Amino acid sequence: MTVDNPLRLIASEQVLPLIQHILPQDNTTEDFDKSPSDSYHYLQWKQTGQRHYPSYYHNLKESTACACFGGAVTSNHFTGEPIVEWWDSWRFWESLAAGCVTFHVDFDKYGVQLPVMPENWRHYIGIDLDNMQDTVDRIADDPGILEKISGEGRQWAIENYAPLPTALRFLEMLGCYTPQMEKCQEKEGESEALSLSIKLREINLIVFPDWLHSEESLCLELERVMRALTTHPCKVNITLLVHYSNVSDEDANFALYSVAMNLLMEEDLDVSDGPEISLVGQLSEIQWQALMSRLQGRIMLDYEDTEAIASLEVGNLSSYTIDNLRSIKY
Numbered sequence: 091m092t093v094d095n096p097l098r099l100i101a102s103e104q105v106l107p108l109i110q111h112i113l114p115q116d117n118t119t120e121d122f123d124k125s126p127s128d129s130y131h132y133l134q135w136k137q138t139g140q141r142h143y144p145s146y147y148h149n150l151k152e153s154t155a156c157a158c159f160g161g162a163v164t165s166n167h168f169t170g171e172p173i174v175e176w177w178d179s180w181r182f183w184e185s186l187a188a189g190c191v192t193f194h195v196d197f198d199k200y201g202v203q204l205p206v207m208p209e210n211w212r213h214y215i216g217i218d219l220d221n222m223q224d225t226v227d228r229i230a231d232d233p234g235i236l237e238k239i240s241g242e243g244r245q246w247a248i249e250n251y252a253p254l255p256t257a258l259r260f261l262e263m264l265g266c267y268t269p270q271m272e273k274c275q276e277k278e279g280e281s282e283a284l285s286l287s288i289k290l291r292e293i294n295l296i297v298f299p300d301w302l303h304s305e306e307s308l309c310l311e312l313e314r315v316m317r318a319l320t321t322h323p324c325k326v327n328i329t330l331l332v333h334y335s336n337v338s339d340e341d342a343n344f345a346l347y348s349v350a351m352n353l354l355m356e357e358d359l360d361v362s363d364g365p366e367i368s369l370v371g372q373l374s375e376i377q378w379q380a381l382m383s384r385l386q387g388r389i390m391l392d393y394e395d396t397e398a399i400a401s402l403e404v405g406n407l408s409s410y411t412i413d414n415l416r417s418i419k420y
Contacts, residue, residue: 314412
């Protein structure tokens with residue numbers, strides 16, 4: 091299709107030359123006919139009509155910003171005001187998802203409409219084609235604004251245009267869904283979903299280790315807890331939830347694995363038939379409410395994450411020391 095005033099041409103001739111003085115540009119392109127060697131990426135490449143490029147996605151994640159101009163500049167038939175047609179592109183959404191700053195025209199000025207609109211200079215950078223130098227000057231005066239826009243733009247895209255919010259918005263248009271329905275369904279379903287994801291049992295106990303304390307002290311405390319529960323007469327009915335924060339998933343998993351292996355190798359304790367042990371990280375407020383309704387108590391430790399205990403308001407839970415865990419009955 092041939093159009094008058096293609097936006098990408100306007101941008102390459104007028105906008106990008108101004109910006110290149112403050113943001114170095116990479117104009118490399120992918121080979122349309124070159125298929126990826128990896129089987130997964132090859133499948134995606136075939137299913138998207140040869141539009142899946144792993145190296146391109148990698149470059150996006152490593153880039154500060156991306157020029158996502160597309161469509162053509164034309165005039166509103168009624169007002170004569172300039173508008174942009176066919177503005178949308180995969181690159182616009184890909185750059186937002188990758189967390190690099192998305193450059194396009196000012197949506198409000200050029201008549202671009204979305205169900206949930208992004209805010210210029212907060213979620214993306216929208217250029218006024220009548221005053222392009224203003225964009226360059228603003229970035230030059232405040233280089234830190236790019237990092238802020240990249241984070242907020244990515245969050246906006248995920249919150250409003252990921253598959254779930256998009257599907258819910260479509261169902262709401264059809265009258266099959268309201269936010270009030272979702273809240274009711276969340277409250278009813280969170281407890282069941284948590285039971286499946288972290289394998290809750292009849293007796294569910296939680297500990298809040300201080301992951302910033304020394305690794306040796308941390309592992310010794312967890313080992314004492316697990317030893318007491320592994321020898322508990324009701325161990326097949328117990329789930330131990332280990333809360334973690336300020337530590338990566340890998341480090342938390344490795345610590346639990348090390349403790350379990352130590353009990354198995356040095357003390358010959360059988361941990362295969364109980365208790366169930368699950369890590370619990372960041373949950374939504376509704377998920378915590380659902381989880382709290384299923385907890386029977388908290389096991390107190392010498393070194394605890396007091397900040398997490400206070401913020402999650404677990405003070406109403408029954409408290410047990412490691413020495414009196416056998417008082418728990420099923």
